[in-house]
Amino acid sequence: MSRMAATRDGYGEALLELVANPKVVVLEADLGKSTKSLHFRNSHPERTVSCGIGEQNMLLIGAGLASSGFIPFASTFAIFTERAFEQMRNGIARPDLAVHLCGSHGGTHTGTDGSSAQSIEDLAIYRTLPNVVVIHPCDDISTKELTMQLPNLNKPSYMRTARNKTPVLYEDRLSEIKIGKGIELTSGDDVAIIACGVLVHESIRAAEILEENGINATVVDMHTIKPLDKALIDKLSTKCGAIVTAEDHSVIGGLGGAVSEYVVSSNPIPIEKIGVNDRFGESAEADEMLEIMGLKSNNIVDAVHRVLSRKS
Amino acid sequence: MVSKTVSELEEMARRCRVEICKMTHRIQAGHPGGSLSEIDILCGLYGRRLRYRPEEPDWNDRDRFILSKGHASPGMYAVLAEVGFISHDDLKSYRVKGGVCQGHVDSKWCPGVDFSAGSLGMGLSFGLGCAIAARLEGSSRNAYVMVGDGEIQEGSIWEAAMAAAHHELGNLKLFIDCNGIQNDDFCDAQMRMFDIPAKWRAFGWSVRVIDGHDMNEIIQAIEWMDTVQDKPCVVIANTVKGKGVSFMENNPAFHGAAPNDAQLRQALIELGVEQ
Numbered sequence: 001m002s003r004m005a006a007t008r009d010g011y012g013e014a015l016l017e018l019v020a021n022p023k024v025v026v027l028e029a030d031l032g033k034s035t036k037s038l039h040f041r042n043s044h045p046e047r048t049v050s051c052g053i054g055e056q057n058m059l060l061i062g063a064g065l066a067s068s069g070f071i072p073f074a075s076t077f078a079i080f081t082e083r084a085f086e087q088m089r090n091g092i093a094r095p096d097l098a099v100h101l102c103g104s105h106g107g108t109h110t111g112t113d114g115s116s117a118q119s120i121e122d123l124a125i126y127r128t129l130p131n132v133v134v135i136h137p138c139d140d141i142s143t144k145e146l147t148m149q150l151p152n153l154n155k156p157s158y159m160r161t162a163r164n165k166t167p168v169l170y171e172d173r174l175s176e177i178k179i180g181k182g183i184e185l186t187s188g189d190d191v192a193i194i195a196c197g198v199l200v201h202e203s204i205r206a207a208e209i210l211e212e213n214g215i216n217a218t219v220v221d222m223h224t225i226k227p228l229d230k231a232l233i234d235k236l237s238t239k240c241g242a243i244v245t246a247e248d249h250s251v252i253g254g255l256g257g258a259v260s261e262y263v264v265s266s267n268p269i270p271i272e273k274i275g276v277n278d279r280f281g282e283s284a285e286a287d288e289m290l291e292i293m294g295l296k297s298n299n300i301v302d303a304v305h306r307v308l309s310r311k312s
Numbered sequence: 313m314v315s316k317t318v319s320e321l322e323e324m325a326r327r328c329r330v331e332i333c334k335m336t337h338r339i340q341a342g343h344p345g346g347s348l349s350e351i352d353i354l355c356g357l358y359g360r361r362l363r364y365r366p367e368e369p370d371w372n373d374r375d376r377f378i379l380s381k382g383h384a385s386p387g388m389y390a391v392l393a394e395v396g397f398i399s400h401d402d403l404k405s406y407r408v409k410g411g412v413c414q415g416h417v418d419s420k421w422c423p424g425v426d427f428s429a430g431s432l433g434m435g436l437s438f439g440l441g442c443a444i445a446a447r448l449e450g451s452s453r454n455a456y457v458m459v460g461d462g463e464i465q466e467g468s469i470w471e472a473a474m475a476a477a478h479h480e481l482g483n484l485k486l487f488i489d490c491n492g493i494q495n496d497d498f499c500d501a502q503m504r505m506f507d508i509p510a511k512w513r514a515f516g517w518s519v520r521v522i523d524g525h526d527m528n529e530i531i532q533a534i535e536w537m538d539t540v541q542d543k544p545c546v547v548i549a550n551t552v553k554g555k556g557v558s559f560m561e562n563n564p565a566f567h568g569a570a571p572n573d574a575q576l577r578q579a580l581i582e583l584g585v586e587q
Binding site for chain 1: 372419420426427428430431433438439440441442443444445446448468471472474475478
């Protein structure tokens with residue numbers, strides 16, 4: 001059994017290392033204990049700005065800091081970032097200010113807090129904004145590494161992290177993790193399963209089940225939803241001829257949307273999307289939520305069979 | 313820092329009023345009313361207090377000026393042309409394809425613009441970020457913000473007001489252009505704001521109320537702002553929307569409507585331009 005960890009912890013560890021960069025500042029909206037920016041606050045309170053419970057104000061304070069040469073990292077729950085969408089759009093994305101927004105507790109996997117807390121649309125809405133990089137890692141190591149790369153990006157970003165623990169995949173594999181580059185976790189010619197976040201782990205399990213039935217899948221951790229790794233998708237489209245996308249997010253507009261939009265205009269092949277089917281969640285344990293929403297490995301296996309039946 | 317006399321500032325404001333009328337007339341669009349109400353304050357700030365370098369718009373230690381009521385861009389463009397960030401010829405590009413003078417002030421397009429505005433309620437928070445940045449750098453630069461009175465109906469203004477006082481941002485200076493009119497009607501008809509100075513005092517700010525068209529009062533208020541160092545301060549300026557053009561004054565129709573040919577002629581006569 002591999003080590004288990006939460007992606008939010010990777011974010012917190014990265015901020016703590018980024019302390020060494022004097023331009024890095026942290027913005028909080030009363031959820032630093034939850035998003036894990038509190039480690040930075042404890043270490044460098046003079047470079048941490050408490051914004052109270054005021055997300056709209058927080059994002060634009062970030063914009064003002066970025067316009068003055070600082071590198072602000074703002075975090076709150078994914079769902080609460082959405083309250084400040086217009087600030088992100090008009091105050092950050094439009095002037096292309098490198099504010100780094102982290103939404104933790106994203107997806108239905110956030111569990112028992114219920115549907116009000118389960119952001120299932122964050123990746124979609126931020127993906128529509130010009131200039132904004134959208135990232136959703138699957139383990140603490142990649143979260144930390146991708147966060148560490150953000151200061152060099154010089155672009156605004158949105159990163160979704162999660163509260164609940166998931167298996168650690170990238171022990172001793174730091175060199176594979178780069179913003180904008182999907183990671184092939186398995187290699188197979190029959191189908192490509194392109195996933196992000198917690199569903200990367202369900203996809204790996206699905207590939208194991210499929211292999212027992214003679215179907216070989218390439219599982220991709222597409223941690224960067226925007227810019228999409230089009231070269232990798234081109235390669236997999238040619239090699240596999242069929243794609244299943246998997247995300248703890250609405251089937252509308254997220255990773256599945258991004259991949260579909262690209263594939264339909266490049267090398268059209270059958271695609272099946274695993275995600276939240278245009279509905280809200282409810283209170284349940286994280287794993288129960290994945291079952292309720294049809295996001296488990298068996299659902300991915302079923303989707304693979306469907307897409308293979310459509311493959312010419 | 314330039315230091316114009318009161319009469320020079322008044323003459324600068326008159327010239328800017330002429331340009332505001334010409335700009336909006338030329339494109340038959342834009343917001344003359346709020347530009348005319350804010351213009352005396354802008355001239356006071358740019359002519360007497362702000363530190364800036366037109367030849368080096370991104371100079372790090374410049375004071376920031378954030379026009380949060382970004383639709384009143386003709387006023388700001390007229391001032392930027394007066395002080396040399398842009399040319400008077402650039403004013404002809406207002407709302408024109410490819411022009412530096414975008415419909416709402418935009419830092420990507422126009423030198424001297426620190427904040428890309430457009431949606432109300434955003435500039436004060438941006439100003440907080442600029443003020444915090446200055447503090448972190450140990451710079452003495454200030455962040456000046458201007459909002460409209462209708463604009464403070466936006467909830468995010470009060471998030472920012474609370475945060476500025478909490479962080480004791482003495483380098484954050486706010487002007488409220490209280491012209492009493494917003495897009496659809498008079499503010500009192502749309503959403504009464506009751507005692508505006510009391511609200512800001514209750515949020516922990518230093519407050520001063522002035523006549524926003526009296527250049528002596530404007531200069532005194534700007535100098536008063538320099539004396540407030542331990543908390544944010546706000547100058548609540550009572551103004552007249554459309555000030556300086558009789559048929560625009562206190563007329564909600566000229567929030568977002570341009571003068572026609574006859575109205576421009578009358579406006580220019582009233583503003584002392586030979587016809």
